Amino acid sequence: MNATSGPGCVFCDLINGHRVVVEHATVCAVRDKFPVTEGHHLVITKRHVSDFFTMTEAERRDAEELILILKSKVLENDPTVKGFNIGMNCGVVAGQTVMHAHIHLIPRREGDVDDPRGGIRGCVPVNMSY
Numbered sequence: 001m002n003a004t005s006g007p008g009c010v011f012c013d014l015i016n017g018h019r020v021v022v023e024h025a026t027v028c029a030v031r032d033k034f035p036v037t038e039g040h041h042l043v044i045t046k047r048h049v050s051d052f053f054t055m056t057e058a059e060r061r062d063a064e065e066l067i068l069i070l071k072s073k074v075l076e077n078d079p080t081v082k083g084f085n086i087g088m089n090c091g092v093v094a095g096q097t098v099m100h101a102h103i104h105l106i107p108r109r110e111g112d113v114d115d116p117r118g119g120i121r122g123c124v125p126v127n128m129s130y
Contacts, residue, residue, distance in 0.1 A: 011044050011100035022073075024066040026059045032104065039074045039081065039107040043067055049101045051090040059101070067105055074107050083108040087120055 020028045026047065032040040043063050049055055055063070067086060074081055085106040089096035108116065 009048055009098070009100050011042075011098055011102060012048055015044060015046060022066065022069060024069065025062040026056070027062045027066050029066055029070055029105075036085075036104075036106045037108065037112060039078060041070050041074075041105045043070070043103040043105065045101045050099050051096065051101050052088050052103075053090060055101050063103055067103065070105050074105075078107065080109045081107040082110050083116075085119055 014030055015028060019030050021031060021041065022029045027043055027045055029041045029043050032042050043066050045055060045059050045063070047059070049059070052060070071084060074084075085104070085108060087104045087106070088102070
C-alpha cells in the first residue's frame with residue numbers, strides 16, 4: 001500500500017502497517033480499535049489529509065463506494081445488523097481525535113441501545129430527542 005504519511009500520524013502508521021481489511025482506490029478500511037458495536041470500521045484516506053473538507057472529490061467518491069462495499073460484507077456476515085450509522089468528526093471541537101480523514105461505519109442491531117431515535121444527534125445529548 002502506498003499511503004502518504006503525516007509525521008507521527010497513527011492512521012498513516014496503521015495503513016502502512018498493513019492492518020487494512022479492504023482497499024479501494026484512494027481509500028482503505030480498517031476495523032476500529034475501540035468499536036462502538038461489533039463490525040465498526042473506519043474508512044481512511046490513503047493520503048494524509050485532515051478531514052472531509054480537505055478530501056478530494058475522488059477520495060470522497062471512493063470513500064462512498066467503499067462504505068457500500070463494507071455494508072454488503074457486514075450484512076453478509078451478520079444478519080442481526082438492521083441499520084448503520086455513518087459519521088465523520090471534523091475538528092477537535094467536533095470530537096475528532098486523529099487528524100487524518102476517516103469515516104465511521106457503525107453497524108446497528110435491534111435493542112443495542114434503549115432508544116435509538118435521534119441517532120447522530122446524540123453527540124449533543126440535550127438535542128437527542130425532538
